[in-house]
Amino acid sequence: MNYVSTRGSREAVTSAMAIQRGIAPDGGLFVPENIPQVDAGFIASLVPLDYRQRAQRILGRFLTDYSEKELQECLAAAYSADKFDCPEIAPLNTVGDLNILELWHGPTSAFKDMALQVLPRVLSLALTKNQEKSDIVILVATSGDTGKAALEGFKDVPRIRIIVFYPHNGVSNIQRLQMVSQEGGNVDVVAVRGNFDDTQTGVKILFQDEKFQDKLAASGLQFSSANSINWGRLAPQIIYYFSAYADLLANNRIVAGQPVNFVVPTGNFGNILAGYYAKLMGLPVARLICASNSNNVLTDFLQNGVYDRKREFFKTLSPSMDILVSSNLERLLYHITNGNTVQVADWMDKLKTDGCYSVAPQELAKIKDTFWAGWADDALTVEAIRKVYTEYGYVMDPHTAVAWQVYEQYRSQSQDQTPCVIVSTASPFKFNESVLQAIGGSKPAVEDGEFASLEALAKLTGWQVPAGLAELTGKPVKHTLVCAKEEMPVIVEDLLGMQGK
Numbered sequence: 049m050n051y052v053s054t055r056g057s058r059e060a061v062t063s064a065m066a067i068q069r070g071i072a073p074d075g076g077l078f079v080p081e082n083i084p085q086v087d088a089g090f091i092a093s094l095v096p097l098d099y100r101q102r103a104q105r106i107l108g109r110f111l112t113d114y115s116e117k118e119l120q121e122c123l124a125a126a127y128s129a130d131k132f133d134c135p136e137i138a139p140l141n142t143v144g145d146l147n148i149l150e151l152w153h154g155p156t157s158a159f160k161d162m163a164l165q166v167l168p169r170v171l172s173l174a175l176t177k178n179q180e181k182s183d184i185v186i187l188v189a190t191s192g193d194t195g196k197a198a199l200e201g202f203k204d205v206p207r208i209r210i211i212v213f214y215p216h217n218g219v220s221n222i223q224r225l226q227m228v229s230q231e232g233g234n235v236d237v238v239a240v241r242g243n244f245d246d247t248q249t250g251v252k253i254l255f256q257d258e259k260f261q262d263k264l265a266a267s268g269l270q271f272s273s274a275n276s277i278n279w280g281r282l283a284p285q286i287i288y289y290f291s292a293y294a295d296l297l298a299n300n301r302i303v304a305g306q307p308v309n310f311v312v313p314t315g316n317f318g319n320i321l322a323g324y325y326a327k328l329m330g331l332p333v334a335r336l337i338c339a340s341n342s343n344n345v346l347t348d349f350l351q352n353g354v355y356d357r358k359r360e361f362f363k364t365l366s367p368s369m370d371i372l373v374s375s376n377l378e379r380l381l382y383h384i385t386n387g388n389t390v391q392v393a394d395w396m397d398k399l400k401t402d403g404c405y406s407v408a409p410q411e412l413a414k415i416k417d418t419f420w421a422g423w424a425d426d427a428l429t430v431e432a433i434r435k436v437y438t439e440y441g442y443v444m445d446p447h448t449a450v451a452w453q454v455y456e457q458y459r460s461q462s463q464d465q466t467p468c469v470i471v472s473t474a475s476p477f478k479f480n481e482s483v484l485q486a487i488g489g490s491k492p493a494v495e496d497g498e499f500a501s502l503e504a505l506a507k508l509t510g511w512q513v514p515a516g517l518a519e520l521t522g523k524p525v526k527h528t529l530v531c532a533k534e535e536m537p538v539i540v541e542d543l544l545g546m547q548g549k
């Protein structure tokens with residue numbers, strides 16, 4: 049299985065090379081040359097397997113240049129009992145008549161762990177496979193959750209340096225503390241004065257700066273990416289769509305072949321796109337419901353076919369979805385147009401120069417065959433958290449609550465009775481202050497410190513604070529750098545000791 053760019057440079061590369069490079073040389077994203085197909089027998093065979101074994105079956109179809117043994121070792125280390133706090137890894141919970149796929153049982157309490165525990169291991173192997181002499185610099189732009197998950201995944205991995213940029217004042221308190229207290233000899237964390245899109249753009253500019261790359265090369269280094277533009281991030285996310293379906297079968301909530309809907313709280317379009325790949329492979333997925341917050345650029349696009357990022361940017365209670373440029377949409381466009389790379393490159397060019405582009409009616413119709421989209425503002429988000437807690441005693445984080453809210457809209461508009469899985473992307477403890485307020489807990493006094501809300505939420509709900517968050521108390525701050533977005537290149541040079549080279 050080889051990978052090609054969404055923008056047309058026709059050179060096909062192995063998965064190890066796609067993962068090492070992160071982004072294609074023409075600025076496009078790597079996509080599989082063809083989509084592996086599965087049948088009912090394959091899906092049924094997943095039912096008795098545990099998560100690691102299921103993961104091996106799915107990843108093995110995409111990372112064909114890795115041996116079975118290599119994948120097995122990566123997955124055993126990634127989804128291990130000392131990283132994940134439950135043996136199911138991605139448990140499927142039942143709340144009322146809905147299924148909730150909990151993707152936040154990993155070390156950083158958000159769904160990014162599902163992929164970022166795997167990526168560093170497959171990237172490390174890729175360097176050997178590709179006989180790469182340079183060491184790797186991972187640059188990450190994070191809206192909050194990716195940064196910590198990448199730091200945890202990459203810390204002290206040989207031959208890899210990681211620098212994480214996050215929007216100053218654009219992440220939750222817990223998210224910030226998780227990052228600035230990060231340990232590891234190969235990690236740096238920098239706050240950027242700007243929002244997530246500024247931060248992501250800053251990283252993209254560096255990736256495309258050939259002069260900078262030459263300087264890096266002279267220092268024996270090269271870039272790669274841990275953002276969801278990297279295929280090594282996307283592929284592990286396909287696993288849990290299959291796993292959820294297998295669990296529905298195992299629990300007799302569906303029969304073999306029965307279609308299922310998934311509702312996905314969406315920002316960069318990475319998570320939901322993995323669901324689309326699962327569908328393209330043959331998993332019986334009817335609808336993928338894209339849930340956005342007030343930054344509803346994807347809702348407009350999936351409804352009207354016009355992508356327009358020229359709009360007000362909102363900071364919301366679901367900061368990991370505060371995104372106006374959803375990078376992974378490019379991969380959807382590639383598949384929707386049957387690989388029309390000229391068209392995709394043109395749209396991406398328009399997005400860059402005009403800030404918007406639109407797809408033709410027949411392309412929109414094709415998108416709408418699978419996707420439905422809606423959005424919920426902060427007030428509706430809070431209402432959903434409260435309602436679900438009051439009715440079912442289940443505590444949702446704000447991202448998951450956006451999905452719940454959008455699903456209610458979908459169900460009342462469509463009357464669709466298809467079984468549905470809500471993809472839950474963060475532990476409520478990660479966004480404890482808004483959750484606590486939503487379910488009527490009183491806000492602890494400021495002087496009680498950063499962790500009073502965590503404890504208050506635990507006390508009120510009877511849920512346990514995840515270990516990774518509990519242990520943040522008293523961890524020293526190690527990273528204090530703040531920079532303007534224009535300064536990002538200089539900061540990278542400084543941190544890597546490239547000056548004067």
Ligand SMILES: *Cc1c(COP(=O)(O)O)cnc(C)c1O
Pocket residue numbers: 158159160193194276313314315316317318319320368369447473474
């Ligand atoms: C990253 C993230 C999302 C958005 O996922 P995308 O793949 O960017 O669409 C949603 N919720 C949480 C908690 C996240 O961390």
